[in-house]
Structure formats: structure tokens, C-alpha cells
Amino acid sequence: MGLTSRFSGIALPWDKVAFWRSLAAGIAVSAAALLVAALIGRAPPDFSARPTVAVVQDSGQRPLWAIRLAADAHLIAVDSLHPPPVPSGHDYQLWLEPPLGAGTPRPLGLLPQSGRKEIPETPANTRMLSGPGMLAVTLEPLGGSIGTAPSGPTLFRGSLTDRR
Numbered sequence: 836m837g838l839t840s841r842f843s844g845i846a847l848p849w850d851k852v853a854f855w856r857s858l859a860a861g862i863a864v865s866a867a868a869l870l871v872a873a874l875i876g877r878a879p880p881d882f883s884a885r886p887t888v889a890v891v892q893d894s895g896q897r898p899l900w901a902i903r904l905a906a907d908a909h910l911i912a913v914d915s916l917h918p919p920p921v922p923s924g925h926d927y928q929l930w931l932e933p934p935l936g937a938g939t940p941r942p943l944g945l946l947p948q949s950g951r952k953e954i955p956e957t958p959a960n961t962r963m964l965s966g967p968g969m970l971a972v973t974l975e976p977l978g979g980s981i982g983t984a985p986s987g988p989t990l991f992r993g994s995l996t997d998r999r
Contacts, residue, residue: 879953880905882912889970891929891993893919899991900929900946902970906961911954915947921974927990928979931960932969945979946972968995 848854885903888911892898901914913929921927927946933939941963944954956964972991973980980986 880908880910888964889993889995891970891972891991893991904964906965909956909958909961911943911956911964913946913952913954915949918946918948921948924977925974926977926979927972928975930971930973930985931963932971933963934967940971940985942980964995966995970995
């Protein structure tokens with residue numbers, strides 16, 4: 836019995852072990868919920884303030900998509916400028932072509948036909964997007980290439996601006 840209950844003869848809630856266990860569990864759950872909220876609730880990056888790292892163009896040098904990089908968030912934003920309509924049953928897929936001899940093309944994501952699309956990237960892709968290299972756009976089956984390499988023809992290209 837605690838000091839208070841010894842004098843009054845009344846058992847108070849904080850004199851019981853169950854009270855302290857419940858309180859500790861409640862604090863732990865609250866702390867975990869706050870941590871998850873902080874991780875998930877981060878504001879997305881403001882891509883309008885981010886520099887363009889590449890512009891994908893057609894063979895006539897007309898801009899089709901602009902690529903912006905938020906390296907700290909491992910995201911790219913693809914702004915659709917004037918892409919040609921995608922054939923039925925297909926998607927345009929963006930690929931990172933590292934400098935010669937530095938590896939194989941890496942898939943970056945499917946391109947939007949209009950507006951802006953934010954695409955999460957791996958840390959390795961984010962690092963490579965900050966340096967020299969080329970981007971390629973291929974025509975792929977709906978949903979993108981089935982394998983880890985392009986399966987369709989390369990239709991458009993863009994050069995990365997070296998940001999290192």
C-alpha cells in the first residue's frame with residue numbers, strides 16, 4: 836500500500852501496478868503514433884522551386900517532358916509539356932541510361948500524358964540523376980516493361996544536367 840492509502844484506508848489507482856503498466860503502454864503507443872505521423876506526414880517537396888535536370892525531346896528538338904529532381908526526398912517530378920498521344924495498349928516509360936560502360940538502363944517510371952506526376956526513386960537512381968547521363972523514353976506494353984530492361988523501341992531522349 837502506498838503512503839496515501841495507508842492513512843485514508845482507500846486504495847488509489849496509482850497504488851496499483853496495473854495502473855503504471857497501462858500508463859506506460861499508453862505512452863508507448865502515443866510515441867509510436869507520433870513517430871509514424873512525423874514520417875508519413877512530411878510535406879511533399881515543392882517541385883516548382885527545384886531545377887529541371889533534363890528535358891526529353893523528340894527528334895525535332897520539341898520538348899515533351901521536363902524532369903525535376905528532389906534528391907533529398909528520392910522523388911522526381913515529370914511535367915508533361917507536349918507529348919504525342921500514346922498508342923492504345925501502350926505506355927511511355929522513362930529510363931536512365933548511365934554513362935557508357937557504367938551499367939545497364941534503369942527504369943524510372945511511366946510518363947504522364949498530361950500534368951505532373953511524382954515518381955519515387957531509389958537512392959541509387961537519385962544519385963545517378965544528379966550526374967551526367969541520358970534519359971530515354973521507350974514505348975512499352977500497358978503498365979511498362981515486363982523485365983528489367985526496355986522491351987520496346989526508344990522514341991525520345993534527353994540529356995541530364997550534371998548537378999554534382
